[in-house]
Amino acid sequence: xxxxxxxxxxxxxxxxxxxxxxxxxxxxxxxxxxxxxxxxxxxxxxxxxxxxxxxxxxxxxxxxxxxxxxxxxxxxxxxxxxxxxxxxxxxxxxxxxxxxxxxxxxxxxxxxxxxxxxxxxxxxxxxxxxxxxxxxxxxxxxxxxxxxxxxxxxxxxxxxxxxxxxxxxxxxxxxxxxxxxxxxxxxxxxxxxxxxxxxxxxxxxxxxxxxxxxxxxxxxxxxxxxxxxxxxxxxxxxxxxxxxxxxxxxxxxxxxxxxxxxxxxxxxxxxxxxxxxxxxxxxxxxxxxxxxxxxxxxx
Ligand code: AMP
Ligand code: ZN
Ligand code: FE
Ligand code: FE
Numbered sequence: 001x002x003x004x005x006x007x008x009x010x011x012x013x014x015x016x017x018x019x020x021x022x023x024x025x026x027x028x029x030x031x032x033x034x035x036x037x038x039x040x041x042x043x044x045x046x047x048x049x050x051x052x053x054x055x056x057x058x059x060x061x062x063x064x065x066x067x068x069x070x071x072x073x074x075x076x077x078x079x080x081x082x083x084x085x086x087x088x089x090x091x092x093x094x095x096x097x098x099x100x101x102x103x104x105x106x107x108x109x110x111x112x113x114x115x116x117x118x119x120x121x122x123x124x125x126x127x128x129x130x131x132x133x134x135x136x137x138x139x140x141x142x143x144x145x146x147x148x149x150x151x152x153x154x155x156x157x158x159x160x161x162x163x164x165x166x167x168x169x170x171x172x173x174x175x176x177x178x179x180x181x182x183x184x185x186x187x188x189x190x191x192x193x194x195x196x197x198x199x200x201x202x203x204x205x206x207x208x209x210x211x212x213x214x215x216x217x218x219x220x221x222x223x224x225x226x227x228x229x230x231x232x233x234x235x236x237x238x239x240x241x242x243x244x245x246x247x248x249x250x251x252x253x254x255x256x257x258x259x260x261x262x263x264x265x266x267x268x269x270x271x272x273x274x275x276x277x278x279x280x281x282x283x284x285x286x287x288x289x290x291x292x293x294x295x296x297x298x299x
Pocket of ligand 2: 260
């Protein structure tokens with residue numbers, strides 16, 4: 001029989017994490033071992049624009065005892081502003097509109113990263129091979145974090161955050177955008193793939209980089225299910241405002257750590273989602289993708 005603390009752990013749910021298939025620094029197995037250590041019962045694994053890690057989830061869930069909501073953090077774009085949408089319990093097959101949009105975004109990300117490295121390389125000692133060396137082998141989704149890591153490895157800057165502030169910032173001379181669908185298109189594609197769409201950290205960044213209300217309304221019109229209100233990049237007034245907005249629109253309120261391993265200061269479980277919200281997400285999904293439980297895996 002499970003004891004009381006195990007039951008409490010089972011209720012601790014973190015719906016936003018990354019692995020080394022995108023810009024996190026942990027493998028799936030490491031991430032889930034850390035989630036168990038952090039006392040989490042369930043996490044969503046949400047790499048940027050890829051389901052690459054999903055195949056590793058069942059074994060890692062069984063080894064760690066942690067349940068996993070398979071997910072993606074889909075990149076979207078509105079007038080140059082990057083808008084992220086969590087896609088939970090989607091169909092991972094390669095012939096959905098969502099899969100096509102993500103494949104296009106991944107290709108564009110590589111070209112964009114190569115162009116950024118070319119521009120940065122004029123002023124600082126880094127080349128594409130240095131950036132590639134910072135990403136895990138295989139079909140990793142390359143992003144600014146890998147460029148940041150190469151800059152840190154070459155002693156140009158002390159850490160990722162400094163690189164984002166000083167060299168990789170969108171308003172700086174080295175920034176190059178990449179293709180991403182509109183936020184409403186992303187939400188529609190997630191819904192068509194049977195998934196549940198949650199606006200990720202819509203008020204993160206500076207005021208002028210916040211997702212405008214009109215864009216959130218377009219996303220709601222396209223079938224948005226919820227808003228990630230509890231995220232470290234939202235302060236208390238933003239959480240209150242977004243929470244009230246979500247309630248007024250009948251949207252779910254989620255929370256997540258946006259854990260990136262050593263790549264960011266975020267701690268697993270620092271923001272949580274209520275169990276009844278996860279239950280509503282599971283009811284809302286229409287694909288055959290299910291939450292992966294530790295006890296369902298067999299070789
Ligand atoms: P990209 O999608 O390539 O433009 O890079 C953006 C990604 O970098 C986001 O997923 C963030 O999680 C990550 N990121 C943004 N700001 C920082 C930061 N200050 N330090 C570390 N990672 C960051
Ligand atoms: Zn990231
Ligand atoms: Fe994000
Ligand atoms: Fe994220």
